[in-house]
Amino acid sequence: MKISKSMIWKVVAVFSLYTLIGFxxxxxxxxxxxxxxxxxxxxxxxxxxxxxxxxLFSYIEGKWKANN
Known part of the structure; x- marks a missing residue:
């Protein structure tokens, strides 16, 4: 499985968001x-x-790309 740069940024964004809200x-x-x-x-x-x-983000992104 190849990990793309966009997936890494999504992980960092979600991690940072939950950490910020938690703090x-x-x-x-x-x-x-x-x-x-x-x-x-x-x-x-x-x-x-x-x-x-x-x-959930991956599912929504897949549905959005399929519709466009």
Whole structure:
């Protein structure tokens, strides 16, 4: 499977968006990487939400390209 530059930018955008929203509203579930003074963890729910959002974007993009 070849990863295109546009897919990398989509991943970075979704990751940044959820991280920014998580930090602004202080919601740990949306932060994919949670950094605290004594620990660093990865939110499984955050990763799942990120992957589902990317799948949704890919589905919408495919439907949009098929209609045009």
């Amino acid at each position: 602004i509203f202080d919601i740990d579930v949306l932060k994919i990487i949670i950094i605290r003074p004594n620990e660093q963890t990865i939110s499984i729910v955050g990763v799942i939400i990120c992957l589902l959002t990317l799948k």
